[in-house]
Amino acid sequence: MKDARTAGDAAPLELRIDAKSYVSADGKRVEVVRGLELRLEAGSFGALIGPSGCGKTTILRIAAGLDADFRGQILTPGAGRLGMVFQEPRLLPWRTVEDNVRLALPVDRSGVDLADLFDTLGLGSHLAQYPGELSLGLARRAAIARAFAIQPDFLLLDEPFVSLDEAVAARLRDELMALTTRTKVTTLLVTHHLEEAVQLADRLFFLSDRPTHVIFEKALSLPRGTRSKEDIASISEEMRSLVAQAVTGAGPR
Ligand SMILES: Nc1ncnc2c1ncn2[C@@H]1O[C@H](COP(=O)(O)OP(=O)(O)OP(=O)(O)O)[C@@H](O)[C@H]1O
Numbered sequence: 001m002k003d004a005r006t007a008g009d010a011a012p013l014e015l016r017i018d019a020k021s022y023v024s025a026d027g028k029r030v031e032v033v034r035g036l037e038l039r040l041e042a043g044s045f046g047a048l049i050g051p052s053g054c055g056k057t058t059i060l061r062i063a064a065g066l067d068a069d070f071r072g073q074i075l076t077p078g079a080g081r082l083g084m085v086f087q088e089p090r091l092l093p094w095r096t097v098e099d100n101v102r103l104a105l106p107v108d109r110s111g112v113d114l115a116d117l118f119d120t121l122g123l124g125s126h127l128a129q130y131p132g133e134l135s136l137g138l139a140r141r142a143a144i145a146r147a148f149a150i151q152p153d154f155l156l157l158d159e160p161f162v163s164l165d166e167a168v169a170a171r172l173r174d175e176l177m178a179l180t181t182r183t184k185v186t187t188l189l190v191t192h193h194l195e196e197a198v199q200l201a202d203r204l205f206f207l208s209d210r211p212t213h214v215i216f217e218k219a220l221s222l223p224r225g226t227r228s229k230e231d232i233a234s235i236s237e238e239m240r241s242l243v244a245q246a247v248t249g250a251g252p253r
């Protein structure tokens with residue numbers, strides 16, 4: 001059940017997925033999520049970190065309202081615009097990069113100047129190209145531009161920087177940091193990359209294997225945007241040991 005609150009509520013994101021399963025092609029039922037609870041304050045940035053195949057994309061699709069076939073309840077931050085960056089770039093192959101981004105815009109903003117955004121993402125010289133002509137890295141940047149262009153109130157990102165070279169990924173992380181700090185958009189990011197999560201997020205949610213749930217959750221006390229490389233490395237080390245303790249039952253939860 002999904003209940004989108006009215007705009008301007010500044011309400012938190014609340015996900016409660018009691019159970020979510022799929023029936024696979026051979027008819028077997030696969031339980032993907034069980035007993036997952038997650039709350040994210042309005043305007044804050046959460047990161048979901050979990051093992052491959054545990055159900056992260058499934059959780060984001062439910063949060064986005066794309067999958068209503070689950071038991072539980074979702075309260076989203078408002079009736080505002082949702083920006084979503086899928087794990088695969090999902091661009092329309094018959095549209096140029098620029099058209100792919102502009103198609104997401106509401107009619108009253110369709111002619112808006114996106115030069116800064118394109119420039120930031122290094123897309124300026126690729127606007128007239130079609131997705132089939134792009135490297136995966138460029139396609140990812142176009143997908144990120146599309147999500148940012150609509151000025152979302154609620155942003156969901158599914159491993160947006162995976163398979164980019166580290167220099168580009170680092171630049172895009174900085175851009176995401178700047179955007180989310182400026183707009184205070186409530187954001188949930190899925191990543192495998194703990195350091196990335198520690199750099200970007202206010203709150204980390206560590207997920208178990210399937211059926212997945214939150215095994216450990218941590219609000220980072222040092223404000224985002226003020227963490228040095230050394231801070232990020234040491235917080236990540238601390239998180240690894242706290243998660244290991246949580247898994248073996250000796251941890252804080
Ligand atoms: N439509 C579907 N039908 C059947 N099974 C599915 C479907 N979508 C996902 N699954 C299964 O559910 C499980 C979780 O998938 P999901 O894509 O949510 O995991 P993930 O954590 O995002 O994985 P990854 O780390 O590879 O991105 C996997 O075992 C997957 O095979």
Ligand SMILES: [Mg+2]
Pocket residue numbers: 056057058087158
């Ligand atoms: Mg996934």
